[in-house]
Amino acid sequence: MINKQVRLAARPDGLPKDSDWEFTETPVPEPGEDEVLVKITHVSLDPAMRGWMNPGMTYIEGVELGDVMRAGTVGIVEKSNSPALSVGDAVTGVQGAQQYAVAKPRELQKVDPSLAPLERYLGILGMPGMTAYFGLLHIGRPEPGQTVVVSGAAGAVGSAVGQMAKAKGCRAVGIAGGPEKCAYVVDALGFDACIDYKNENVRAGLKAHCPDRVDIYFDNVGGEILDAVLARLAMHARVVISGAISQYNKSKFSGPNNYIALLSARARMEGFVVFDYAKQYGAAAVEIVKWMNEGKLKTEEHVIEGIENFPSAMLRLFSGDKRGKLVLAVAEG
Ligand code: NAP
Numbered sequence: 001m002i003n004k005q006v007r008l009a010a011r012p013d014g015l016p017k018d019s020d021w022e023f024t025e026t027p028v029p030e031p032g033e034d035e036v037l038v039k040i041t042h043v044s045l046d047p048a049m050r051g052w053m054n055p056g057m058t059y060i061e062g063v064e065l066g067d068v069m070r071a072g073t074v075g076i077v078e079k080s081n082s083p084a085l086s087v088g089d090a091v092t093g094v095q096g097a098q099q100y101a102v103a104k105p106r107e108l109q110k111v112d113p114s115l116a117p118l119e120r121y122l123g124i125l126g127m128p129g130m131t132a133y134f135g136l137l138h139i140g141r142p143e144p145g146q147t148v149v150v151s152g153a154a155g156a157v158g159s160a161v162g163q164m165a166k167a168k169g170c171r172a173v174g175i176a177g178g179p180e181k182c183a184y185v186v187d188a189l190g191f192d193a194c195i196d197y198k199n200e201n202v203r204a205g206l207k208a209h210c211p212d213r214v215d216i217y218f219d220n221v222g223g224e225i226l227d228a229v230l231a232r233l234a235m236h237a238r239v240v241i242s243g244a245i246s247q248y249n250k251s252k253f254s255g256p257n258n259y260i261a262l263l264s265a266r267a268r269m270e271g272f273v274v275f276d277y278a279k280q281y282g283a284a285a286v287e288i289v290k291w292m293n294e295g296k297l298k299t300e301e302h303v304i305e306g307i308e309n310f311p312s313a314m315l316r317l318f319s320g321d322k323r324g325k326l327v328l329a330v331a332e333g
Pocket of ligand 1 (some may be wrong): 047211318
């Protein structure tokens with residue numbers, strides 16, 4: 001049995017290239033004492049992975065050259081030498097861009113495949129869903145009637161943020177790339193409006209769709225869009241720094257020019273890392289599932305087949321050629 005793996009071959013300069021990756025095939029490993037073998041079904045593709053490719057770009061250490069690329073995963077226990085997990089159990093973890101991995105049970109979380117398809121545990125029931133929940137509710141602190149603007153609105157995190165804002169009685173305005181994504185955000189997800197940043201003037205759109213200005217801006221993209229929203233803040237607004245995907249392929253990040261808008265609006269800008277809330281994920285998942293069952297929270301995964309498509313699939317995060325949570329199905333046979 002062969003384990004196909006994707007390894008980091010070079011540190012990218014700008015957008016990752018095919019030559020930044022190496023594909024290897026190794027024998028499937030045997031689990032040792034108190035370990036399990038997981039057959040990985042899906043690998044998560046996340047913007048944070050771009051940061052892990054160059055040391056010093058993020059809050060955790062980068063991936064070493066030659067190592068299997070770090071990635072969130074979901075899969076099925078195929079062999080178990082631990083009483084904590086049985087063959088057939090479905091588990092999530094950070095097992096990397098490969099088809100099989102050996103792990104200790106404490107490195108894995110058991111999930112229920114009867115409640116949702118496995119790939120959903122990498123999306124709304126996993127890290128992106130938690131990011132939306134804690135970033136919006138704990139940092140943004142929405143109140144009924146307030147206006148919430150979110151960028152990356154058709155993506156894994158952003159699509160959830162706007163719907164959670166609606167569930168909390170807010171006005172939700174998205175920012176996304178292209179008319180199709182904007183139509184999806186409004187018609188399928190129920191946002192009040194969406195600004196197409198690729199074809200519209202964002203400042204004019206904010207003026208039109210946020211008549212009472214912006215109480216919460218959930219920023220997934222940074223750059224010029226962040227500056228545009230800063231110019232439209234309401235008094236005591238909260239700017240939630242979730243990410244800055246427009247900057248991840250640049251050698252030097254550009255910060256907001258318009259930060260002084262925080263002063264006039266007596267506003268607050270605050271970053272967060274979702275893993276700090278790990279102990280509260282269970283309670284968040286209960287509320288997320290409740291919203292899903294009530295039809296208030298819709299979600300979508302964009303599944304690409306085949307581990308060999310890892311390099312091109314990852315680039316879709318930056319081109320925007322995908323909708324909802326991007327995952328790679330890697331199991332064979
Ligand atoms: P995603 O939104 O599903 O995918 C990325 C999207 O970003 C693309 O679909 C694209 O949508 C948009 N995009 C790409 N380049 C852009 C640019 N130059 N300007 C504007 N938009 C651009 O990704 P995600 O997993 O939900 O992550 C969203 C953000 O959350 C990322 O910044 C990520 O780093 C952050 N995040 C933070 C934490 C945390 O703990 N703080 C945890 C997870 C994720 P369009 O087609 O609309 O352009």
